[in-house]
Amino acid sequence: MHTVPEHRHAQKRQVSERPVASGSASGDAELEIVPKSRLGARESVVADGIFRGIVVLCALAVLAIVGLIVFELVRESKLAMGKFGFSFLIKQIWDPVAEDFGALPFIYGTVVSSLLALVIAVPLSVGTALFLTELCPRAVRAVLSLLVELLAAIPSVIYGLWGIFVLSPFLRLHIQPFLGKYFGWTGLFTGPKYGWGMLAAGVILAIMILPIIASITREVITAVPRVQREAALALGATKWEMLRMSVLRNARPGIFGATILGLGRALGETMAVTMVIGNRPEIVKSLFAPGHTLASVIANEFAEATSAAYFSALVEMGLVLFVVTLIVNALASLLVWSITRGMPARTLA
């Protein structure tokens, strides 16, 4: 007696989901169950066409905007490309007076500050995600996830403001002396202690990318099948062993994807970084030293770029930034998608 309604229910659902599931080229063919003649008025067919046209135009606008971004960046940076060629990417010189430009210090600063941010942010956000999904009491979970979400909503200029007046003095007085004393031998923590500099930029970036890494990691962890956990626990694993063996191992590609997505955010972050990094185009091993990034140099010098070559060099930096973030983000989406596509809640795409 119990099986009949359930069977009927399953059948009904299958029917109702059919138009979504079969994503053929003629996506709306299935919806026209009613014969066209019954719809009667020819106008409705025309109106359907017009509506569809408008919606398609909106979608084309998205493609056009990305196309325009690429087109404008390439067009405006042609001059610099022609003048400096490939050496632009590997030169260390930045001399607006002599109009000689190389992007290497900025690429270095972007990569180092972002990697530093990942080193700090990834363990913390994976920990937070595990806590939220596996350990946290239900009442705390809602509050904590709201807090993490609010962290994501703070504007970057406020992070920068906080970075200048709170974080930098704190690093100078408490963290940098400690690091210099015990880890100075690595060469990473030497030189004058200003507070601001590469280290401060890394810390600020870490705080800024925490929410995105944590929320995606959480999604990925939730996607790990329950039976995996139960199997580990049934074999006598402790909670941590269960998390390590069945949850983290299964979620690893997704966590990697979340990390890369965080990297994409960190690479392009502008305001907070430019306010604390010190804005000096030098390659120095010590993390106490000031640096510069692709995004921060555009923000700082764009308004004063008077000569054509200077302007073009800055746009080319924008192009480099665009291409790098594009690759990084595509890689990340692919990884996250490969994990969460099996989720019942997300039958899309």
Place this chain on the structure above:
Amino acid sequence: MPRPLHTISLRRRLSNWTALGLITLAAIVVTLPLFLIFATVVYRGIGQLSWAFLTQIPRGPGEEGGGMANAIVGSIMLLGFASVIGVPLGIGAGVFLAEYGRNKWGNIVRFTADVLNGVPSIVIGLTAYALVVVVQRHFSMLAGSVALGIMMIPTISRTTEEVLLLVPQSIREAALGLGIPKWRTILSVVLRTASAGIVTSIMLAFARIAGETAPLMFTAFGNQYWSLSLNQPTGALPLQIFSYAVMPYDQAHAQAWTGALVLITIIMFTVILFRFIASRGAIKGAS
């Protein structure tokens, strides 16, 4: 048979508790900056907050008094014009993805929207500069609105798509079965059902662009005086905070903190309102 806990070796128990302790610690450490930032913004910002701050324009650098009224109004206008560009395009693209985009073309648009979402805001600023400022030959509110509007599109379209897909297929079929044409079905039935969800998507996009500074630096540019013209450079709250923060005067710093307090209040209000609407159910009558 379940094994009693005490037979688990000390090493395993120890590593279990250490790991769980570290995980809990990580969660605590993550919330710490949030409290610190909020506390500092309120503590340092509240002192200068006054009626004058909200109604007057800035005085000269380092001078006492003055406010950010022009920047607050400028920000609101920028957000308004950005929405004029971003909201219709975003919703339109979202409708395409959900209703017509279950195929190869949909995947291309979906991927492109994700790419646009990942483009650094400063690069969008560069593009708006090349598109509008270079053509107009001067900075303007229009250029700033274009930059912010572009940034709204991917957020709104992807969220709209998700919300539209939550609308049960049976509702669409019921409308079509009554002989209502597809366009009417989408406008009056599907979008109507999902309206709360779409409103949240707009607010999400709003919260995202309200604090953006980088794309405005060489588009809206900033202005120390009143300017309500779409054709003129305009002040914006994040720009004003930035320029005060890097000035060497204590008075300017104090004003930057107050500006931050105003900005953060606006954004948090939006986000919490968004959470409230979302928790009320993104879809009316879905079940």
